Amino acid sequence: MNGDIKAILISEEEIKKRVKELGEQLSREYEGKKVIMICLLKGASYFTCDLSRAMSIPVRMEYMVASSYGDSTDSSGSVAVRLDIKDNITGLHVLLVDDIIDTGLTFARVKNLLQLKNPASIRTVAMCDKKDRRLNGMEADYVGFTIPDEFVVGYGLDYAGDYRNLPFIGVLNPHVYARTK
Ligand code: PRP
Numbered sequence: 001m002n003g004d005i006k007a008i009l010i011s012e013e014e015i016k017k018r019v020k021e022l023g024e025q026l027s028r029e030y031e032g033k034k035v036i037m038i039c040l041l042k043g044a045s046y047f048t049c050d051l052s053r054a055m056s057i058p059v060r061m062e063y064m065v066a067s068s069y070g071d072s073t074d075s076s077g078s079v080a081v082r083l084d085i086k087d088n089i090t091g092l093h094v095l096l097v098d099d100i101i102d103t104g105l106t107f108a109r110v111k112n113l114l115q116l117k118n119p120a121s122i123r124t125v126a127m128c129d130k131k132d133r134r135l136n137g138m139e140a141d142y143v144g145f146t147i148p149d150e151f152v153v154g155y156g157l158d159y160a161g162d163y164r165n166l167p168f169i170g171v172l173n174p175h176v177y178a179r180t181k
Contacts, residue, residue, distance in 0.1 A: 004163070005170035009152055010145055012167040018144050019047070022125070023054025026095065026142070036060040036092045038085060038114070040106065042164070043099035046156040047127040047144070051097065059095075062087055066110050079109035089114065094122040099156040101126040104138030128152065128169070145169075151177075 026035075037059050039048035052059050065083035094114060101107055107124050114122055126140035132149045147169075153159050154166030159176065 004173050004176045005153070005166070006173040007171045008168050009147060009150070009171055010155075010169040015144075015155055015168065016050075019050045020054050022142060022144060023051055023056075026051075026125075027056045030057055030093060030095075033057075033093045033120070034060075034091070035095060036062055036087070036089055036119075037095045037097055038062045038064055038089075040096070040098045040110065041065045041083070043156040043158065044097045044127070046164070047099055048097045051125070060087065060092070062089075064110065066106055068105060079106055081110070081113065085114075088117075090118045091120050094119045095125055096122060097125045098127070098140075100128040100130060100152075101138065101140050101143075102130050102133045103135040105136060107140065108136055108138045127155070128157070 035057065037048055037052055039045060039061065041063055052061065062085040063083065064081060064085055066079050066081050068079050096107065096111060096114065098107065101124070107126070111122055111124065123141040125142040127144040129140060129143045129146045130149055131146055151159065151172045152169050153163035153172050154169045156164050157169065158164045159172055163172070
């Protein structure tokens with residue numbers, strides 16, 4: 001699998017260090033508040049688990065699946081919820097967690113939907129931020145790493161369903177796309 005990776009962009013050690021920092025920051029800022037983390041599957045699963053374990057305050061967990069659909073060049077923001085949260089989030093402080101913010105459409109849409117459920121607050125946490133790709137001015141409240149517009153995989157990020165379980169974030173070798181064309 002590692003032969004398919006052109007370069008390591010963010011090492012396992014760098015990820016661990018940044019997750020620890022974010023966990024400590026969130027623990028300080030949310031001390032005394034009832035927090036629920038909502039993980040956007042599948043990509044955010046690794047990051048969300050590690051981040052929650054880096055926090056020293058109690059955190060509830062929930063999971064959602066939201067997928068974009070339609071023409072990939074379409075910027076209208078069609079995002080469908082395929083799996084919704086089960087718990088009531090009224091009065092809770094929500095941390096909406098994703099592996100990457102790219103166009104920003106997923107965060108914008110899901111945040112709007114969650115707002116209707118009357119949480120005390122909602123903030124977004126993105127492990128990676130591809131700023132150059134944004135279509136809607138959406139910004140994540142907490143960002144692990146700002147990254148260039150390259151095809152990255154690992155630590156939850158996939159290409160056609162593969163490479164999520166790499167412990168680092170790497171740039172995919174172009175021969176992989178050629179192979180699947
Ligand atoms: C990816 C990623 C984010 C979203 C970000 O999800 O995990 O949820 O796209 O893109 P956006 O900012 O342009 O909306 P994907 O639909 O590929 O699902 P996955 O998490 O199962 O990989």
